[in-house]
Amino acid sequence: MRLFINGELKDLAVGTDLAGLIQSLGLRPETLVSEVNLKIIQAADRAGFALSEGDRVELIQFVGGG
Amino acid sequence: MAATIDKIQSQDTYQINGKTFTSRLLVGTGKYATHELMAECLEASGTEMVTVALRRIPLDKKNEKNLLDFIDLKKYTLLPNTAGCYSAEEAIRVAHLARAAGLSDFIKLEVLFDEKTLLPDPLATLEATKILVKEGFTVMTYTSDDPVMAQKLEQAGAHAVMPAGSPIGSGQGVLNPNNIRIILEKLKCPVLIDAGVGSASDVAFAMELGVVAVLLNTAIAHAKDPLKMAYAMKNACEAGRLSYRAGRIPKKLYAQASTPDKDF
Numbered sequence: 254m255r256l257f258i259n260g261e262l263k264d265l266a267v268g269t270d271l272a273g274l275i276q277s278l279g280l281r282p283e284t285l286v287s288e289v290n291l292k293i294i295q296a297a298d299r300a301g302f303a304l305s306e307g308d309r310v311e312l313i314q315f316v317g318g319g
Numbered sequence: 320m321a322a323t324i325d326k327i328q329s330q331d332t333y334q335i336n337g338k339t340f341t342s343r344l345l346v347g348t349g350k351y352a353t354h355e356l357m358a359e360c361l362e363a364s365g366t367e368m369v370t371v372a373l374r375r376i377p378l379d380k381k382n383e384k385n386l387l388d389f390i391d392l393k394k395y396t397l398l399p400n401t402a403g404c405y406s407a408e409e410a411i412r413v414a415h416l417a418r419a420a421g422l423s424d425f426i427k428l429e430v431l432f433d434e435k436t437l438l439p440d441p442l443a444t445l446e447a448t449k450i451l452v453k454e455g456f457t458v459m460t461y462t463s464d465d466p467v468m469a470q471k472l473e474q475a476g477a478h479a480v481m482p483a484g485s486p487i488g489s490g491q492g493v494l495n496p497n498n499i500r501i502i503l504e505k506l507k508c509p510v511l512i513d514a515g516v517g518s519a520s521d522v523a524f525a526m527e528l529g530v531v532a533v534l535l536n537t538a539i540a541h542a543k544d545p546l547k548m549a550y551a552m553k554n555a556c557e558a559g560r561l562s563y564r565a566g567r568i569p570k571k572l573y574a575q576a577s578t579p580d581k582d583f
Contacts, residue, residue: 258378259375259376259377260375261378279382280376281385284385284387285376286373286416286417286420288416291412293415293416293419295419296421311375312375312376313373313374313375313376314373314374314375314376314385314386315371315372315385315386315387315399315420316371316372316373316374316386317347317348317349317350317351317371317372317386318347318349318370318371318372318536319347319348319349319350319370319400319487319488319514319534319535319536319537
């Protein structure tokens with residue numbers, strides 16, 4: 254299935270959940286905030302959160318700012 | 320002497336939505352050459368509250384160090400900002416994301432109008448303030464130095480109102496001290512100068528006006544020697560605050576001799 258991750262179109266195996274996606278990208282789950290189709294998905298809910306074709310996933314972190 | 324200094328500095332704290340702070344310098348974490356330098360500057364500045372931003376994780380640079388690895392959360396209160404947002408909806412979305420990280424309910428609300436001036440959109444800022452206050456955030460709102468707008472933001476429930484001294488990153492200092500004085504006279508909530516200061520004297524000047532604190536970033540991060548400037552800002556902030564509390568002499572047109580008349 255194809256979906257958008259941080260604006261980039263990516264191919265993902267059908268059945269991947271959000272926790273699996275974060276793991277496969279090699280990201281530290283405790284350092285990020287996740288949003289799917291503009292809805293925040295809390296860290297505790299990522300496992301088992303099924304992703305679907307066309308979803309817009311945002312993986313956001315704190316960066317330097319003023 | 321140490322006891323005298325303690326007497327001078329004692330009990331000069333302030334609160335934002337019930338949380339007590341001693342340092343009156345809030346420091347941004349952007350634009351530093353390295354995370355390590357940023358961490359040193361935060362320490363040298365004596366700050367207790369640091370601003371951060373939220374951005375997409377670059378998927379091609381996933382092994383980059385995380386900013387939070389360099390910020391001691393036991394020592395610093397995180398103040399996430401909504402920088403780069405041009406509508407109330409966007410700013411509210413970013414605030415929700417910031418809170419979802421579970422590290423802070425504070426938000427530096429910033430809703431901009433255009434990229435060249437980075438001036439705030441007053442109407443969108445007011446709208447977002449109302450909503451975020453209702454949602455339980457501690458809202459510290461960036462605004463222009465318009466005294467009417469500052470009062471509207473306080474009425475909307477902002478926990479702190481933060482007029483710009485001059486445009487963000489411009490280093491021009493406080494351009495309209497009279498507006499800041501009027502804002503201070505009218506508002507009961509904490510007023511901070513946010514943005515525009517360039518040097519230690521700008522910070523001291525802002526503090527002498529009576530604002531509770533100053534928020535800055537570029538003035539330290541882009542100084543030739545950021546670490547020295549961070550320490551200079553700490554001292555200027557403390558000096559300006561003490562000068563304000565001490566109460567300056569009125570300005571006079573003519574000389575007033577400091578020495579008694581010569582009598583022999």
